[in-house]
Amino acid sequence: MSGPAGTSAEGRTGVGDERRARAVWSALVEPGDAVAGALVQACGAAPALAWVAGAVEAGRPDWSQLETAGSGLDGALRGRLGAAVRRWSARWPSLDAERDVAAGRRCGARLVIPGDPAWPTGLDDLGALAPFALWVRGAPPAAPRAVALVGARASTTYGERVTVDLAVELARRGWAVVSGGAYGIDAAAHRGALMGEGRTLVVLAGGVDRAYPVGNAPLLEEVVRAGGSLVSEVPPGATPSRSRFLQRNRLIAAISGATVVVEAAWRSGAVSTAHHAGRLLRPVGAVPGPVTSAASAGCHRLLRDGVAVCVTDAAEVIELVGHVGPDLAPAPDGDAARATDGLDPLARAVHDGLSRRTARDTSQVAARAGTTLAQARAMLGLLELEGLARRAASGWVVGDAHE
């Protein structure tokens, strides 16, 4: 089944070049194609593409050539590759990297690939699901301090107001805002970031030359003018589709240090973005709202399920991102000594045997305090009464009176 389509595509795409190969991959496979991702990870973008070109021409994969390319792919992935090559063959004849790059040039877009300074390195955490490249309009999308604000298209005035407030404040504090290009919460996030004179990143499911919905075109142009970025993993001209919207959500989650859902219905794309962030071990926040509002049901679900932490303002959002690093450790509590001033020595010894965070059972406390078990038990009861000790799920900790 070798034919002119395969041959000419190979000629056009310049498979020997990493950057061009990634441009081709971005057009060849659907976003989130893990088989393609694993192949490119194993062989490199250009050798992998050359191998696919050969397989398309020959009408069947040449496994011996794949091994020559130095791949460590095992049998299981090979089985998947056979089906994947058949899938990719269908799109092969229409590939034209030169055309895509030219279209990008016309709309002011350029290609950013892994290793470029502009590459948002958070995307690498997606592993085999990482995009092959980003098509970018505007500023370089790499942002060390970025938070995703996502939510429903069908937002309420409450949700939009909270989103704008959060985005303005995050922007003022130097955080880039990341969101999609939809009406509702997405648009409010970008508007707020612009109002706060901060950076904002719009991650699109279609090409960066087409606003979807079209009504947001002026907002997207304003983002580019104001130093923000429009990014997409599909080439200019590509249309958004349901699956591309869903896959786009993983990029929002991976680019951002944390993802905050402001308003979302019970099942929604924003909830899927939150789950992507959770899988990437990124912090997830959800803004609560009235339980009588269907637009907040997805947020409440994320809170109930323990996927998200409740956040109510920008400071709490930043604290959320800070949880992953040592930068926001709580300040030492200077008042702690005062609360225990009136204690007799035995009670103080038992109190000293408690930790703020690590729950200890009575015998552990007694051992640390150098008291008998009965003494520790009695003192813990008294300390509890004074709010200086507290029963946690798995033992005793320092009490609330210190807080």
Added chain:
Amino acid sequence: MSGPAGTSAEGRTGVGDERRARAVWSALVEPGDAVAGALVQACGAAPALAWVAGAVEAGRPDWSQLETAGSGLDGALRGRLGAAVRRWSARWPSLDAERDVAAGRRCGARLVIPGDPAWPTGLDDLGALAPFALWVRGAPPAAPRAVALVGARASTTYGERVTVDLAVELARRGWAVVSGGAYGIDAAAHRGALMGEGRTLVVLAGGVDRAYPVGNAPLLEEVVRAGGSLVSEVPPGATPSRSRFLQRNRLIAAISGATVVVEAAWRSGAVSTAHHAGRLLRPVGAVPGPVTSAASAGCHRLLRDGVAVCVTDAAEVIELVGHVGPDLAPAPDGDAARATDGLDPLARAVHDGLSRRTARDTSQVAARAGTTLAQARAMLGLLELEGLARRAASGWVVGDAHE
């Protein structure tokens, strides 16, 4: 310092009788006096009271007599007892159990003590902080299925509406509602329970013969008429005080299988009730609200701190209580088999090596599936792509496609 006050008090109070002794204790010490609680636990209410009577008469504790009473009290608590006896002596002359019981009879109140069928056994979990007795108007307060709905006096229309909805539905499903006697969320909880034709318990900080605030007197009378209960740990005629309100909160938490905070300011009594429930290892729920509403700030704080679970309707409240028992285990998922139908044997073996709840690392999964590490890794990647496996914080679990 033996004198007529001590002697006559002993004569009046009839310390040989457990029920009468507990009536005296309820008037003698402030709610939440852990020293008194420990003494009564160690010696029994009547012997402990007899010993206190002797100590008051003699002007100093007779430790030898305390040991005769069979107490296992250790030195530390003894030190506290000396100060406590001096504290109790001040109130001793004004004690009059007969007067209290008569006052109770006049307002239709009776004394309920531990061991009575009417005693809410959840109170026993308070240990040394358990009340000595309850003064009760209306129905017996024991309720195996009871939920506390608590919140701000300064509630909003939103909070009251949600409270009434929750209480109506809980009442209809056979759950007793427990709350205080204040305006706002407390009153809305009782009104809702009455509307749902269910049981409601009002836990008061002062005597059961006095509504506080007085404006709620008609509501409290209606509660008694409709088969609900007014309860207090202080005798009829006792006035509420700030510390009695705070101590009252521990009774609400201990009587109830779960505590739900509907609306509460950042610092509030309702938040303290939630913490009491948490210390008792009872489930705590919080109803979210607009982040722009100060009346919901305490609820959001409880959610952020992980003290409370987000609840938005009565079914979620009941699920919360159900968490502590086996009665609400999730139904087996009949669709689980379907999602894996298309998998090849290797992928299915790896899938079978996953658990829904216990995260396993790749080597654990490989061991369970009987595959090589590389096979398990590849299959997990594919299963993840299809939503059949999911990366959790500490390893792999069954994916969302089953949900």
